[in-house]
Amino acid sequence: MSDLKNLLGYSEPIFNASMAGAAGGAMAAAVSAAGGVGMIGVAPTPTADWISAQAAHVAELDSPWGVGFMGWALEADLSPLESFLQYNPSLIVISFGDVTRAAALAHEAGVMTAMQIGNAADLDRAMHNDIDIIIARGGEGGGHGRNESGTLPLLQLACTQHQKPVVAAGGIGTAGGVAAVLAAGAEAAWIGTRFLATKEASGHENLKAAVRASGLDDTVYTRAFDIAQQLDWAPEYGGRALRNSFSNRYAEAIDSLQATEKLREQMIRARAEADISMAPVYAGEAAEFVRREESCAEVLAELSGFRRILQEAAARFA
CATH class of the missing domain: 3.20.20.70 (Aldolase class I)
Incomplete structure (x- = not known):
């Protein structure tokens, strides 16, 4: 090797x-x-x-x-x-x-x-x-x-x-x-x-601050953010992100998530404005060690x- x-x-x-x-x-x-x-x-x-x-x-x-x-x-x-x-x-x-x-x-x-x-x-x-x-x-x-x-x-x-x-x-x-x-x-x-x-x-300071404020138990693995944005990720590739209001609602209820154009525009706007209550902040369990x-x-x-x-x-x- x-x-x-x-x-x-x-x-x-x-x-x-x-x-x-x-x-x-x-x-x-x-x-x-x-x-x-x-x-x-x-x-x-x-x-x-x-x-x-x-x-x-x-x-x-x-x-x-x-x-x-x-x-x-x-x-x-x-x-x-x-x-x-x-x-x-x-x-x-x-x-x-x-x-x-x-x-x-x-x-x-x-x-x-x-x-x-x-x-x-x-x-x-x-x-x-x-x-x-x-x-x-x-x-x-x-x-x-x-x-x-x-x-x-x-x-x-x-x-x-x-x-x-x-x-x-x-x-x-x-x-x-x-x-x-x-x-x-x-x-x-x-x-x-x-x-x-x-x-x-x-990236925006909002995202960095959210990572610093998070710990081991504050992430979730889900496809909800990709479905909302209508991204071409294959189903086997979800994403681990910090929990937020959006993921709390849909991460475990994917079937109830309707991928509408309105939702896509809302998610794009949330990402552009660094609205961490809706936009994904992709981070892993090692967020525990970022302070x-x-x-x-x-x-x-x-x-x-x-x-x-x-x-x-x-x-x-x-």
Whole structure:
């Protein structure tokens, strides 16, 4: 199996999750500059101006950075991937849909590929030659993905293949969490929620404040927000978000949710105005560990404490 650290050239085994709407070029640049792997998250239909603006933050970096895409969006239009490939990213992550054409395009450009998996069938697909890195994402994670397995069981399964490097994702928010997944066989940790309220994160302060005020029990996994917005997410990919008035009403009553044009316009307006009583704030169970505004560098510095934890554990059980 390849050594992912040497392949990508990072010093800290931390990737910020490619969270569309939160992880832009500023976050990616800050994480990469601090020794991790900064990731840009791409919405389904980004504009050319947005792409160039985000790429401007990272294009001249000497450290590794990457871009994450929704597979179902690239099935319809590969041009966002083609645009980002012009800036020479170190990694392309394609998940949640048919990854075949996009992965082939990335490989043709000489760029490594990764895919998020959420169950055993996803792992089987990720073992094809067009995917280089496996991201084992448990249901504890924020944003979209499957909710079929916890991070630890999925990580253990992914690590049994002994062929491709595995990155662990879902619910990791402390140095102890990083230490745990590295000890279990992951080569790095994929962390989203812990970066959501950082200074470099995109998005309105209302959303950041909501994450800081939330805890372990304050998230819900649901398709309600996607149905309301009439988004093309497949049914198996719901999203974990902070509970709010809208999810309290519909998360457990999807059948009563009517996807009308009026509702779609209301949800779009709520997102534009950062009305967190209705709009989704995608965050995972690691919201428990977000309590103040930090820079990405400060988060990386704290998470790097995993080394001390692993050393202490080794001494304790020697």
